Amino acid sequence: xxxxxxxxxxxxxxxxxxxxxxxxxxxxxxxxxxxxxxxxxxxxxxxxxxxxxxxxxxxxxxxxxxxxxxxxxxxxxxxxxxxxxxxxxxxxxxxxxxxxxxxxxxxxxxxxxxxx
Amino acid sequence: xxxxxxxxxxxxxxxxxxxxxxxxxxxxxxxxxxxxxxxxxxxxxxxxxxxxxxxxxxxxxxxxxxxxxxxxxxxxxxxxxxxxxxxxxxxxxxxxxxxxxxxxxxxxxxx
Numbered sequence: 001x002x003x004x005x006x007x008x009x010x011x012x013x014x015x016x017x018x019x020x021x022x023x024x025x026x027x028x029x030x031x032x033x034x035x036x037x038x039x040x041x042x043x044x045x046x047x048x049x050x051x052x053x054x055x056x057x058x059x060x061x062x063x064x065x066x067x068x069x070x071x072x073x074x075x076x077x078x079x080x081x082x083x084x085x086x087x088x089x090x091x092x093x094x095x096x097x098x099x100x101x102x103x104x105x106x107x108x109x110x111x112x113x114x115x116x
Numbered sequence: 117x118x119x120x121x122x123x124x125x126x127x128x129x130x131x132x133x134x135x136x137x138x139x140x141x142x143x144x145x146x147x148x149x150x151x152x153x154x155x156x157x158x159x160x161x162x163x164x165x166x167x168x169x170x171x172x173x174x175x176x177x178x179x180x181x182x183x184x185x186x187x188x189x190x191x192x193x194x195x196x197x198x199x200x201x202x203x204x205x206x207x208x209x210x211x212x213x214x215x216x217x218x219x220x221x222x223x224x225x226x227x
Contacts, residue, residue, distance in 0.1 A: 033214060040124070042204050042217030043160065056213055090159055092215075105215070110159045 002027060004093050004108035012114045013081050021076040021111045025093030029106070032074040034066060035090040037110075043090055049074050050096075078113075086115045119143060120207050122218035131227050135192040139205030139218055142186070149181060149188045152204040154220065160204055164190060195225045 005024045013019050025032050031050045035043035045058035049068035063079045072093075078085055091108040121140050129135040141149070148167045152160035166172045166179040166188065178191040192199055205218040 035215075040219075042120075042122075042206075042220050043215075045214040045216070048213060058214070088157075088159075105162075107159045107161075112157070 004029075004091055004106050006089075006091050006108040006111050008111060009109065010112045010114075012116060014116050015081055015083060017081050017115075018077065018079045019081060019113060021078075021089050021091075021113070022073065023076070023091030023093075023108060024073045025091075026106045029093035029095050030072050031094045031096060032068060032072065033092045033094070034074070034076045035092065036060070037088040037090060038084075039087070046076070081115045083115050086113060088112050118218075119209065119216045120205055120218040122203075122205050122221050124219050125222040126224055127221055128224045128226055129195050131195060131197060131225055133195055135195045135199065135223055135225070137190040137192075137203050137205075137221050137223065139188045139190075140186055141188070141205075141207050143207065143209060144183075144186065146183075146186075146207045146209065148208055149179070150206040150208075150215070151177075151179060151188075151190045152206060152217075154202045154204055156202075192223075197225045197227055199223065200225045 004026050007022045033048040034046040037043040046060050047057045048055050052068045065077045068074045088110045090110045094105050119142050151164040153163045154160045164179045166181045172179045176193045180189045202220040202222045204220045206215040209216050
């Protein structure tokens with residue numbers, strides 16, 4: 001049973017470029033959340049997708065957008081990249097939109113994005 | 117006031133000693149609390165969760181929760197060099213559908 005998979009594992013971009021990160025949730029999960037973790041900081045919630053719609057959003061600009069496909073996989077898009085977007089991007093999957101418990105939330109290994 | 121606060125450290129503890137990590141949170145309605153361990157460049161790994169006031173033990177790890185004081189801690193007994201990592205405290209919020217993380221405490225176990 002595959003867990004949460006993210007691709008690519010590492011990515012280098014330059015300022016102003018656009019990037020797309022991908023996430024496949026754990027088998028049986030239908031909800032995908034994205035987190036950004038800057039160096040030395042805890043992860044920060046970007047948004048959550050459920051039933052192919054953005055359900056919740058954190059304090060991130062519109063340059064950050066996403067999509068969820070019918071197979072529940074998800075993409076995170078970041079436009080007009082800034083140096084400050086350099087971070088580890090984590091995808092987490094869960095089942096439904098109920099209360100998060102230890103049994104429900106699974107993190108992928110992340111994509112390390114470097115913006116030069 | 118941040119929703120979840122941790123001392124960023126670094127915290128240095130000799131091998132075999134007890135490492136004590138602390139976390140405070142602002143939402144009195146919070147019901148569950150998670151501790152994650154994160155090695156450099158890796159994703160967070162859930163190591164403990166606690167819902168009830170008091171202590172919860174799992175092997176060398178003990179989580180302590182005091183809801184009245186809005187305080188949760190993690191104790192690591194018989195610390196090993198492999199315990200050297202950043203420890204993140206996380207609290208579900210916004211209808212319990214997202215996790216709010218603290219800044220993390222960097223722990224170093226010295227042989």
